[in-house]
Amino acid sequence: MEDLSHKTIHKEKIRTAIVEAARQLLEKEGWENVSIRKIAERIGYSLPMVYTHFENKEAIQKEFVKQGFNLLTDHIVTQTALETEPAQQLIALSAAYFDFSFSHACYYRLMFGLGIPSCQQVNEIGEIKRFTSTIFEVLRKLVPAATDERIFLKFHTLWSVLHGLASISMVNMTGAADTLQKQVLLDAVKGFIKNIND
Amino acid sequence: MEDLSHKTIHKEKIRTAIVEAARQLLEKEGWENVSIRKIAERIGYSLPMVYTHFENKEAIQKEFVKQGFNLLTDHIVTQTALETEPAQQLIALSAAYFDFSFSHACYYRLMFGLGIPSCQQVNEIGEIKRFTSTIFEVLRKLVPAATDERIFLKFHTLWSVLHGLASISMVNMTGAADTLQKQVLLDAVKGFIKNIND
DNA sequence: TAATTTTGCTAACAGTGTTAACCACAACCA
DNA sequence: TGGTTGTGGTTAACACTGTTAGCAAAATTA
Numbered sequence: 001m002e003d004l005s006h007k008t009i010h011k012e013k014i015r016t017a018i019v020e021a022a023r024q025l026l027e028k029e030g031w032e033n034v035s036i037r038k039i040a041e042r043i044g045y046s047l048p049m050v051y052t053h054f055e056n057k058e059a060i061q062k063e064f065v066k067q068g069f070n071l072l073t074d075h076i077v078t079q080t081a082l083e084t085e086p087a088q089q090l091i092a093l094s095a096a097y098f099d100f101s102f103s104h105a106c107y108y109r110l111m112f113g114l115g116i117p118s119c120q121q122v123n124e125i126g127e128i129k130r131f132t133s134t135i136f137e138v139l140r141k142l143v144p145a146a147t148d149e150r151i152f153l154k155f156h157t158l159w160s161v162l163h164g165l166a167s168i169s170m171v172n173m174t175g176a177a178d179t180l181q182k183q184v185l186l187d188a189v190k191g192f193i194k195n196i197n198d
Numbered sequence: 199m200e201d202l203s204h205k206t207i208h209k210e211k212i213r214t215a216i217v218e219a220a221r222q223l224l225e226k227e228g229w230e231n232v233s234i235r236k237i238a239e240r241i242g243y244s245l246p247m248v249y250t251h252f253e254n255k256e257a258i259q260k261e262f263v264k265q266g267f268n269l270l271t272d273h274i275v276t277q278t279a280l281e282t283e284p285a286q287q288l289i290a291l292s293a294a295y296f297d298f299s300f301s302h303a304c305y306y307r308l309m310f311g312l313g314i315p316s317c318q319q320v321n322e323i324g325e326i327k328r329f330t331s332t333i334f335e336v337l338r339k340l341v342p343a344a345t346d347e348r349i350f351l352k353f354h355t356l357w358s359v360l361h362g363l364a365s366i367s368m369v370n371m372t373g374a375a376d377t378l379q380k381q382v383l384l385d386a387v388k389g390f391i392k393n394i395n396d
Numbered sequence: 397t398a399a400t401t402t403t404g405c406t407a408a409c410a411g412t413g414t415t416a417a418c419c420a421c422a423a424c425c426a
Numbered sequence: 427t428g429g430t431t432g433t434g435g436t437t438a439a440c441a442c443t444g445t446t447a448g449c450a451a452a453a454t455t456a
Contacts, residue, residue: 007402035443046405048446057444112365113311156366156382157389164362167310168354184354190396191355195389233412244436246415255413 015053017043022060026106031061031113061110062125068107069127072100073134080134086142087193093138094162094189098181101166109170112163135159143196154196161188213251215241220258224304229259229311259308260323266305267325270298271332278332284340285391291336292360292387296379299364307368310361333357341394352394359386 021042025034036057040047054060079096083089101108132155139151139158146154165188169181219240223232234255238245252258277294281287299306330353337349337356344352363386367379 036445037443047444048406049404051445052404153378153381153385156378157363157386160362160366160382160386161359162362163366164358164360164364165355167365168358168361180351180354183351184358187351187393187396188355188358191389191393192386194393194396195385198389198392234414235412245413246437247435249414250434 011053014043014045014049018050018053018060019063023064026064026110030106031110034060064107064110066125066127068104068111069125069131071104071107072097072111073127073131075100076131076134080138086138089138090142090158090193091186091189093135094158094185095182097162098166098169098185101170105170108166112167142193154192158189158192161192209251212241212243212247216248216251216258217261221262224262224308228304229308232258262305262308264323264325266302266309267323267329269302269305270295270309271325271329273298274329274332278336284336287336288340288356288391289384289387291333292356292383293380295360296364296367296383299368303368306364310365340391352390356387356390359390 018039021039022034024042025038034057036050037047039060040050043049054063076093076096079092079099080089083092135155135158136151139154140146143151143154165181165185216237219237220232222240223236232255234248235245237258238248241247252261274291274294277290277297278287281290333353333356334349337352338344341349341352363379363383
């Protein structure tokens, strides 16, 4: 039993080493330049060792999607908690989302990369549900009387606005447009709040 | 002279054959499954022939980004022209944008694929300018008194909303959520219009 | 000690983007 | 006409990629 524990601990160590190596590569050169060989070299094992811990490269990506959503949700939770007024909370939430998309751009790209078949994955990843229900709660406080269906609609709209702004900003990166982007963010979110009851 | 014309015509023929072959592959299997070898095979020439017409694979992608923006802008222009009232034009514009993102999903993915380094490209592609100024004009009619700077802000916001909705819909593709998505679109755009003067 | 499982490796397959070296053929010049 | 120069097009290779089959050595069990 104790021995088995040793084994599993060792296994777990390698697994986290793989993830850590992949994370370093991801942040240094982007996902398209992360290769199984580079990971193997970095953890000091041979290539197939990686495959004993992850079925394929997509499985590693999935790991980062999970991590990413957890990081994002955590960030949103802490930032939202700093405000008390629901509308202000929503603004804080939006700012946090936007913030994350920049400070963890490589995560964000992986989470929403349209080129990658995230389509199927999404429905089966619990971490995303935590994210959505976090936003749900904030919206619920803002419109307590609304039906779930309505809140879902509003949630969908808000997420679209936030993601759209984040990704357009990423593509359009003129570098100095920081203040403009924050203006756009405020503009959009305030519009959203103003219209929350229609 | 005539001979030279023949030559250039031949060259042009091959070039368009390459683009057409790539387009077929793109729509059948997605960009990640488009390979230079497959293109070469499809046009009946050897592999390096492709490289005499396109510097690398990214150059072919760029071609599609241009094509995509032209298709999108054309679609927007024709759909917008069907309305006379500015606010209705904006709604038609938005619907057209959303429509395009679905009917030409593979183009759209290529145009905004975050995983691909579109970042640098954007600033040097004239086709995008046509797109932005088309939207500008519609917004201009809606708020004739506004400054260019303000319209730019509003344009940015609108684009974010549209792109966000389009890409979230793509990732979240439950298949049947079509009516919901159109609701979200209307919800967001109407909110946008309502707030256009703030 | 002998048998067996586990652990990790080397080597290969099939595919990718990209490029260097070459070949045959047409056009030009002597 | 014979030799040279360009050019359209090729084959073959390089350096990668994800992924897997097969094998050797080490550790565990009987």
